[in-house]
Amino acid sequence: MNHRQCIALLAASGLALAGAAPLRASNGDGVEVQQSEDALYCKERKLGTWFYCEKPKQEPRKAAPSQPPARERLAAIGTQLEELKARAILEPSPENVTAYVRYQREQLDRSSMFADVWQRALWQDPGLDYTLQRPVSTLGKRAWIDERKSDRDRVMASLSQRYGVFYFFASSCGACDIFSPILKAVSDKYGLSVLAVSTDGGPSATFPGYMVDSGQYEKLGLGTDRQVPALVLFDSVTKQPMPIGYGILSQDEIMDRVFQLTQVKPGSDY
Numbered sequence: 001m002n003h004r005q006c007i008a009l010l011a012a013s014g015l016a017l018a019g020a021a022p023l024r025a026s027n028g029d030g031v032e033v034q035q036s037e038d039a040l041y042c043k044e045r046k047l048g049t050w051f052y053c054e055k056p057k058q059e060p061r062k063a064a065p066s067q068p069p070a071r072e073r074l075a076a077i078g079t080q081l082e083e084l085k086a087r088a089i090l091e092p093s094p095e096n097v098t099a100y101v102r103y104q105r106e107q108l109d110r111s112s113m114f115a116d117v118w119q120r121a122l123w124q125d126p127g128l129d130y131t132l133q134r135p136v137s138t139l140g141k142r143a144w145i146d147e148r149k150s151d152r153d154r155v156m157a158s159l160s161q162r163y164g165v166f167y168f169f170a171s172s173c174g175a176c177d178i179f180s181p182i183l184k185a186v187s188d189k190y191g192l193s194v195l196a197v198s199t200d201g202g203p204s205a206t207f208p209g210y211m212v213d214s215g216q217y218e219k220l221g222l223g224t225d226r227q228v229p230a231l232v233l234f235d236s237v238t239k240q241p242m243p244i245g246y247g248i249l250s251q252d253e254i255m256d257r258v259f260q261l262t263q264v265k266p267g268s269d270y
Contacts (some may be wrong), residue, residue, distance in 0.1 A: 081107060152259040156190045159262065164193040166232040166241070168217055169210075171202020179229045179248045180206035186254050199226055233261055 067073070081103060088100040122129040135141045167183055169176040180196075184206050187194045196207035197216055204210050218224060220232045220241040231244035231254070244257045 077107060148259075151263070152255055155259055155263055156192070156255055159258065160191040160193060162236055163258070163262065164195060164234050164236065165244075166216065166220060166234060167194050167196045167207065168199055168213065168222070168226075168228050168230040168232075169196060169204055169207075170200040170228045171198060171204065172200060173228050175248050176204070176229045180204055182249070182251055183231070183254065186251050199228055233258055 068076075081100075084096070084100040084103050088096045126132055131137075131140070135144045165183075165187075167180075169180065183194060186192060194207065196204055196210035197213050198204065198210050199213045199217060201212050217226060217230075220234075220243070222230055222232065222243060227246050229248070230246050231249070233242040233244050234240075235242065242261050244254065244261070249257075
């Protein structure tokens with residue numbers, strides 16, 4: 001008896017239970033035949049999974065092996081590299097040296113890949129590229145410096161309305177004799193008010209309208225070592241002193257520092 005005859009015989013036997021859930025079985029020609037599940041068809045004859053009497057057993061899924069955290073993997077690479085290096089130095093056989101050089105080369109390739117992807121990411125996201133804010137190329141740096149100087153000169157012209165400068169000097173200070181005319185040139189160019197203060201009571205040929213220090217040096221936060229020449233920018237609105245620097249400064253250095261202290265947010269240039 002072939003498979004088709006067997007199916008027909010079972011259907012005609014009348015042994016199907018009323019109300020039983022229909023069962024689908026293949027007749028061998030790609031045609032599905034509705035069957036009723038009963039003890040004879042499924043249990044006694046043990047027709048099994050092929051006749052849809054039993055659900056196929058699913059094998060339990062194997063959990064994917066978990067990797068250690070990336071930081072631990074990176075630390076393990078460093079540890080292995082140091083171990084191979086130490087072994088190559090202490091036991092300099094061709095095998096040990098080759099193993100160290102090969103492993104080191106693998107890490108150099110890894111570093112090169114990281115650097116390449118890093119650069120590509122900067123190209124594609126301008127928010128990540130710091131050189132757009134502070135250029136490093138010769139052409140870009142020159143353009144940035146020219147723009148900064150233009151902004152600085154414009155701001156310096158209006159600073160005198162709010163800011164003044166305390167200039168601490170000593171009559172016995174040779175550096176002060178050099179620096180005083182430089183500061184005077186900046187003051188004359190931008191109308192910046194300069195209050196010269198003598199720390200030793202002696203005069204200044206450049207600033208004849210000086211005053212003698214009576215504690216202003218310490219009050220403005222310059223410490224107790226009384227280093228001169230010293231410049232302090234004073235904000236007449238907030239009443240806050242801002243030390244500019246000590247020693248001999250060029251005109252550009254004075255203006256750059258004043259501009260940065262008054263106009264540039266800390267951290268934006270670096």
